[in-house]
Amino acid sequence: MPKFNLSAYRTAVTKKQMQKIGIAGAGALSAAALAFTVVPAEAGTTTDEAGQAKSVVYSADQIQNVKAGIADQAASASVKAEAIAAKQAEQKAEEKKAADEAAAKKAAAEQAAKEREAKEAASRSAARPVAKKAEAKKVYANNLDGWIREALDIMDKNDIPGSYHGLYKNIIRESSGNPKAINLWDINARNGIPSKGLLQVIPPTFETYHVEGTPNDIYHPVANIVAAANYAADRYGTIDNVNSAY
Template sequence: MSAFSTRMTKARKVSIAGTTAAGVAALTFSLVPGSASAEPETVKTAQTTAAQASIAKQESAAAKKQAAAAAKAHAHAVTHDNAVAHANAVAHAKAKANAEAEKKAAAAKAAAKKRAVQQAASRATARKPVYANNLDGWIKESLSIMKKHGIPGTYDGLHRNIIRESSGNPKAINDWDINAINGVPSIGLLQVIKPTFDAYHVPGTAKSQYDPVANITAAANYAADRYGTIDNVDSAY
């Protein structure tokens, strides 16, 4: 090999080496910017993930808070409904108890009133005098009834006229005077005819001329109307 060739070979080697070095340098330069641009992408992705996690955490907290509020509202509604139901039940029970109490009070009042009436009747019956079933008893009972109805007369006036008219016989009948002839004989203790007895009959006495008390009171009522009182009668009347 000539010196020229040797020089050419060295020069070519230097050129190739320079080219190679330049290429390596260029490659190295091109890789460095690439690495620099990849690092921000990694940071940005981490930041996005962190933001999403924060949002998810906030949403979860809000959901829990909303659920808690809903549960509290439901519990309050249930408590209110229970309170209303309890109040209604208490009011119903109270109204029922009051109605039963009023019913019992009314029944007790009615029973007390009935007892009072019965007791009054019993006392009246107990106080009612018992009259003998004879002329004395008939006159005394008649005087009691006459007093009640405002019919004047005394024991003596009644007794005197009874003895004269019937001798004290409640079944005595006059079958011979003008009244008997006309078909309406005088009957009883004070010899009363049927029309007079019916016209002057005293309420509360028997409707029979033969009843001693009814006969006496009707005759006394008639005599009071005609003569002022049976005491003023001294003969047939």
């Protein structure tokens, strides 16, 4: 059995203890360095026997400064956001203004084009002669009713007064509606100028009161009526006022 060497045992024990102490010391130094980095210089700290930080106490000024810094950052961010929003709103307003101006210019151009086209169309229309519709020629019956109606239209164009009734009653009394009637027995006949036609007009009277546009024929029924009505209007105001020989 080998002998126990007390001196060697003590030496071995001493080396192990020194290794443990070295490891512990290194850990303590690392913890202390970390605590120093995290905790501000003004903060109070306490350590245990191993050198580790037990608690950290912050002052009211430090906390207030942190809050103020955060508030300043938030305010700065809010101001920046408002500035950006204002810039965007200003840009949108400018874009809208430009769009409105462009739309107004376009509308003005379109209106000007329409007005120019309307003027050109009016000018072309004025330059081109308008073809008048040919008036349909009025047709009258070849009888007493037709003769009176045609005579009335001619009288109206020449401002000669008279009515259908006034003409009709005098025609029936003077010639019974015969356009070839002639009076060979009265004073006019004895004087060589007998009364002729529907309204028994003597040749001198017919020539004086003949209306242009009608046949120059005392026996023509329409020419005879119009000349007699023209004479009656000059002497009596209208053929309607004649109720006997005139």
